[in-house]
Amino acid sequence: MFKTKAGYQLSIARKAGFAMGDYACNLYWQSVSLFLMFYYTDALGLSGGVAGLIYMIASIFDGATDPLMGALADRTRTRWGRYRPFILMGSIPLGLSFAALYWSPGVDAFGLTAVVLAAHLLFRLAYTVVSVPYSSLTARMTTNSQERSSLAGFRMVFATLAGMTVSFTTQPMVAYFGGGDQARGFFYAACVLAMVATCIYPLVFLATREPPEPAGNPARLSMRDHWRATLKNKAFWILMVGISLGSISSTALGKSLLYYMKYIAGDEGAARYALSIKAAMGIAVIPAWIYVTRFIGKQSAWLAAAAWGLAGAAFLAMTDVRTATGATVFYMFMQVASLGVATTYWSMLPDTVEYGEWRSGARPESFIFGLGMFFQKL
Numbered sequence: 001m002f003k004t005k006a007g008y009q010l011s012i013a014r015k016a017g018f019a020m021g022d023y024a025c026n027l028y029w030q031s032v033s034l035f036l037m038f039y040y041t042d043a044l045g046l047s048g049g050v051a052g053l054i055y056m057i058a059s060i061f062d063g064a065t066d067p068l069m070g071a072l073a074d075r076t077r078t079r080w081g082r083y084r085p086f087i088l089m090g091s092i093p094l095g096l097s098f099a100a101l102y103w104s105p106g107v108d109a110f111g112l113t114a115v116v117l118a119a120h121l122l123f124r125l126a127y128t129v130v131s132v133p134y135s136s137l138t139a140r141m142t143t144n145s146q147e148r149s150s151l152a153g154f155r156m157v158f159a160t161l162a163g164m165t166v167s168f169t170t171q172p173m174v175a176y177f178g179g180g181d182q183a184r185g186f187f188y189a190a191c192v193l194a195m196v197a198t199c200i201y202p203l204v205f206l207a208t209r210e211p212p213e214p215a216g217n218p219a220r221l222s223m224r225d226h227w228r229a230t231l232k233n234k235a236f237w238i239l240m241v242g243i244s245l246g247s248i249s250s251t252a253l254g255k256s257l258l259y260y261m262k263y264i265a266g267d268e269g270a271a272r273y274a275l276s277i278k279a280a281m282g283i284a285v286i287p288a289w290i291y292v293t294r295f296i297g298k299q300s301a302w303l304a305a306a307a308w309g310l311a312g313a314a315f316l317a318m319t320d321v322r323t324a325t326g327a328t329v330f331y332m333f334m335q336v337a338s339l340g341v342a343t344t345y346w347s348m349l350p351d352t353v354e355y356g357e358w359r360s361g362a363r364p365e366s367f368i369f370g371l372g373m374f375f376q377k378l
């Protein structure tokens with residue numbers, strides 16, 4: 001890492017070392033997104049309503065703790081920086097809590113629900129302790145806007161690789177370790193993923209650096225100061241409106257794929273291949289969006305991605321796509337838009353920190369990242 005007038009320039013090795021953290025984070029998050037509900041209902045025998053209630057309570061709890069963790073990280077000062085210690089020290093508790101997430105307690109009815117909910121809340125808290133400081137590093141490692149775009153791209157590529165890893169290895173591991181017992185198979189599969197992720201976080205700690213605290217920067221902000229500074233940050237709130245709308249759209253689109261293949265295309269098995277193709281697309285599409293951003297800017301790239309998605313939605317509205325192949329092509333087309341919005345979002349969010357500091361004189365970096373993650377989950 002070296003400094004120029006445009007801010008800290010990062011080597012490829014430094015960027016890759018940082019982005020490995022997103023691979024570790026998404027080993028956990030993709031598993032929770034793709035398999036945990038199935039584990040609850042089909043391995044543990046919980047009803048869909050109870051499993052959904054557990055998810056709802058955990059999501060509300062998770063969203064509420066994100067900005068609080070951000071405020072705590074902003075107030076932290078160590079010789080290793082503000083955020084890196086949380087990544088290192090939180091890695092083992094996070095791995096253990098993830099294994100507990102897939103542990104079958106061997107109790108029935110209310111006891112099972114209580115234990116599963118407690119494990120889910122514990123995992124969400126441990127994940128927040130690591131993921132919010134990790135995401136906040138984007139704003140600390142460099143003040144160069146183009147470098148942040150590059151960092152966002154590296155992160156998303158590694159997240160894509162993690163999604164592919166979880167998609168392709170979880171079911172074979174469950175079958176291998178379980179021997180017909182799905183609950184046991186999921187637990188040991190979770191242990192394998194947790195061990196891999198836990199080994200990665202110390203490497204991220206070693207590969208990243210935080211620049212010295214700027215002279216005259218207040219060491220600690222109160223919670224009132226965090227809110228006061230953030231409320232003045234017009235750029236942040238505009239971005240939150242945009243990402244909230246984008247998240248609604250991408251979630252509705254992504255969650256409909258399985259149902260579209262089953263009830264419209266009449267080929268439920270094709271959904272697996274469509275999901276795999278979507279995940280793999282990120283390896284090529286994300287670098288393309290970074291390249292586009294360098295030439296037309298982040299705002300224009302965001303609008304281009306939105307226009308791409310609107311064009312795809314208009315096409316679907318005016319046509320009658322009823323084959324698995326046609327639906328797969330449509331979802332591939334829409335994935336380009338989703339990745340464009342996500343890439344530019346993670347590139348622009350650190351820039352709102354700079355804008356907020358210019359407006360208020362305060363720099364609540366991690367609080368802004370935590371609040372941004374809250375809006376995405378909301």
